[in-house]
Amino acid sequence: xxxxxxxxxxxxxLGQDSSSSFPEMASSARExxxxxxxxAVKEEEYKFTxxxxxxEKSISDFGRAKVLELTPEQVAAxxxxxxxxxxxxxxxxxxxxNLSSFGQEGYTATLLSGSRPEKLGKVAKNEKDVFTAINTxxxxxxxxxxxxxxxQIEKPIHFLFFNQSxxxxxxxxxxxxxxxxxxxxxxxxxTVSVNxxxxxxxxxxxxxxxxxxxxxYSRLQNESNQAITVNNFETDIHRDAVFTSNxxxxxxxxxRNNLTLNLLDSGCEGNMYGLYLLNGKTHVDNHTNxxxxxxxxxxxxxxxxxxxxxxxGVFNGKIFVRQDAQKTNAFQQNNNxxxxxxxxxxxxxxxxxxxxxxxxxxxxxxxxxxxxxxxxLQARGLGKDQAKGLMLYAxxxxxxxxxxxEAFRNHADALVKERLxxxx
Amino acid sequence: MLTIKNLHASIEGxxxxxxxxxxxxxxxxHAIMGPNGSGKSTLASVLAxxxxxxxxxxxxxxxxxxxxxxxxxxRAREGVFLAFQYPVEIPGVSTTNFLRTAVNQVREYRxxxxxxxxxxxxxxKEKMKLVEIDQKLLSRSLNEGFSGGEKKRNxxxxxxxxxxxxxxxxxxxxxxxxxxxxxxxxxxxxxxxAETATIVVTHYQRLLExxxxxxxxxxYNGRIVKSGTKELALELEEKGYDWIKEEANAASV
Numbered sequence: 001x002x003x004x005x006x007x008x009x010x011x012x013x014l015g016q017d018s019s020s021s022f023p024e025m026a027s028s029a030r031e032x033x034x035x036x037x038x039x040a041v042k043e044e045e046y047k048f049t050x051x052x053x054x055x056e057k058s059i060s061d062f063g064r065a066k067v068l069e070l071t072p073e074q075v076a077a078x079x080x081x082x083x084x085x086x087x088x089x090x091x092x093x094x095x096x097x098n099l100s101s102f103g104q105e106g107y108t109a110t111l112l113s114g115s116r117p118e119k120l121g122k123v124a125k126n127e128k129d130v131f132t133a134i135n136t137x138x139x140x141x142x143x144x145x146x147x148x149x150x151x152q153i154e155k156p157i158h159f160l161f162f163n164q165s166x167x168x169x170x171x172x173x174x175x176x177x178x179x180x181x182x183x184x185x186x187x188x189x190x191t192v193s194v195n196x197x198x199x200x201x202x203x204x205x206x207x208x209x210x211x212x213x214x215x216x217y218s219r220l221q222n223e224s225n226q227a228i229t230v231n232n233f234e235t236d237i238h239r240d241a242v243f244t245s246n247x248x249x250x251x252x253x254x255x256r257n258n259l260t261l262n263l264l265d266s267g268c269e270g271n272m273y274g275l276y277l278l279n280g281k282t283h284v285d286n287h288t289n290x291x292x293x294x295x296x297x298x299x300x301x302x303x304x305x306x307x308x309x310x311x312x313g314v315f316n317g318k319i320f321v322r323q324d325a326q327k328t329n330a331f332q333q334n335n336n337x338x339x340x341x342x343x344x345x346x347x348x349x350x351x352x353x354x355x356x357x358x359x360x361x362x363x364x365x366x367x368x369x370x371x372x373x374x375x376x377l378q379a380r381g382l383g384k385d386q387a388k389g390l391m392l393y394a395x396x397x398x399x400x401x402x403x404x405x406e407a408f409r410n411h412a413d414a415l416v417k418e419r420l421x422x423x424x
Numbered sequence: 425m426l427t428i429k430n431l432h433a434s435i436e437g438x439x440x441x442x443x444x445x446x447x448x449x450x451x452x453x454h455a456i457m458g459p460n461g462s463g464k465s466t467l468a469s470v471l472a473x474x475x476x477x478x479x480x481x482x483x484x485x486x487x488x489x490x491x492x493x494x495x496x497x498x499r500a501r502e503g504v505f506l507a508f509q510y511p512v513e514i515p516g517v518s519t520t521n522f523l524r525t526a527v528n529q530v531r532e533y534r535x536x537x538x539x540x541x542x543x544x545x546x547x548x549k550e551k552m553k554l555v556e557i558d559q560k561l562l563s564r565s566l567n568e569g570f571s572g573g574e575k576k577r578n579x580x581x582x583x584x585x586x587x588x589x590x591x592x593x594x595x596x597x598x599x600x601x602x603x604x605x606x607x608x609x610x611x612x613x614x615x616x617x618a619e620t621a622t623i624v625v626t627h628y629q630r631l632l633e634x635x636x637x638x639x640x641x642x643x644y645n646g647r648i649v650k651s652g653t654k655e656l657a658l659e660l661e662e663k664g665y666d667w668i669k670e671e672a673n674a675a676s677v
Contacts, residue, residue, distance in 0.1 A: 370512070370514075372512050373512045373513075373514045375473075375474055375475070375496060376508065376511070376512040376514070377514075377522060377526075378473070378495070378496040378497045378500070379472050379473070379496050379497075379499075379500055379505075379506050379508075380522070380523070380526040380582060380586065381497050381500035381501050381526040381527075381529050381530040381533075381586065382497055382522065382525060382526050382529060383529070384495070384497065386525065386529075387497075390517055390522060390525070391514065391516075391517065393516075394514065394515065394516025394517045395515075395516060397516055398516060
């Protein structure tokens, strides 16, 4: 049961305005959210991430962050160097199509209020996580992407999130992506904090990967150290489809990523790669969940973390293999390097396997940089900091190499290098 | 080139080196032999700057500079090279990748122009021949999955690239078959010159048939207890170390 103060804050979070484009859906989501309450620390799923307290402490206004003034120059500056593709701007969570750029055919990008897709809310369900319910109850408008059958979209679609709040406000963003059969596409996302004010970004992204489609979604979370983010990302993967998620977390105050891949049929493949490079007091929690429901599907997961100062990382990797899902291949790995005595990592693989003929492996490691390897590199003439940077970069590189778009990968790569060369 | 005076070193409070004196001149090859646990590898490590060891007494001069005062990377830049007994595996870092940075840092320190990618590659190809090492191996993760022979060849390859004035080979021969030993020694011999010196740390005389020393020193219980020419190595091969131990123990009583 939610306590009285929790309900107070939750009601504030949900707000009173009824500007949703989906009022019916919003009002039932509101009921669901109120019934569930904000997650307390004693709840297993949020044990290491005191998100409720963080929101109560940091969010002062609880109103919706207003749409801000954005210039095409700001947008251009946020694109990775040499970027070639389409991009869609989100202004405090709401798609701003006139600042966006569409050069390719084979897919459509519309406002949810315009297309009113029936699949909305069918992948990421309100009852699963209260923040999804809050989002459904609160988002004003969102983006709907449909990739037509057999279409190979050659260049990536880049979502640029510009977030700005004046006094700790709330931003809800909603995206639904439908990749039709045999289509191919890749999405990129970058979250940009316009200033250093605190805000709460509550994102929900739903993806439907139809049979034999191939898609990927790469995210760069590099927000200000005042930003709180909860991201609920869920993909339904159908027969023979391949879906890959890359999540690179470099900043923020508290970030919680709930990533779920539902492997709904045979022959499908779900990949999850993540890198978190944390310093200061940044707290990043990656909860991943892969659900194998049918035989002959495969999942691969690699999350790596480098933690400095008094940062904290949480990794919880759930692999669920249902009784039907024979011949499943599921691999999971989580490796961490702690650079400071005050940095913390809580890592937990969680395997639930109900089929008897499967190949599942998981492993996690936490350690410091190998002193012997450092000495080896120094003995060859590399300075100590350079040797450290080289080793850490090599460690991180294994994740970065999965990002499909070169410009975006180089951008992430440069940020990682800069971070490793300096403080971390 | 190198002068070691009364060097004492300990690890975690246990003294390992108890007064080493050694003079190495340009153009010379010195072999340091001795039974297991005598302090051979410690001496090599201390010279290269491994931090676990505490220097409790004595000094080391390298080209008239206080070597013990320098960080490991500066020793390398000054021209000291240690070929590791157990080369480290570093996933995600290729030899080519780190060596270009290393070579250019060393060059910068020595006031030389950095090598660009093309020049680096051509120097690399030339040095690869010395130890018959494949370029594919060098673009793989450093030493990861390399055979024992490949690791040691890679050490000598790196030595060739860094052009040290003093090379210290720490049991480079251990675990090598005859072919690998021949290749490695061949590389070392080709790199010798009148301006450079080599210290060969080994347990076995076998290596010294290929890399012929000018002087042989026997290390026992943290001290050099006997020095001689290459004939001393042959004598050790024949008679073992027991007589050395007896002599040394008798002398210290």
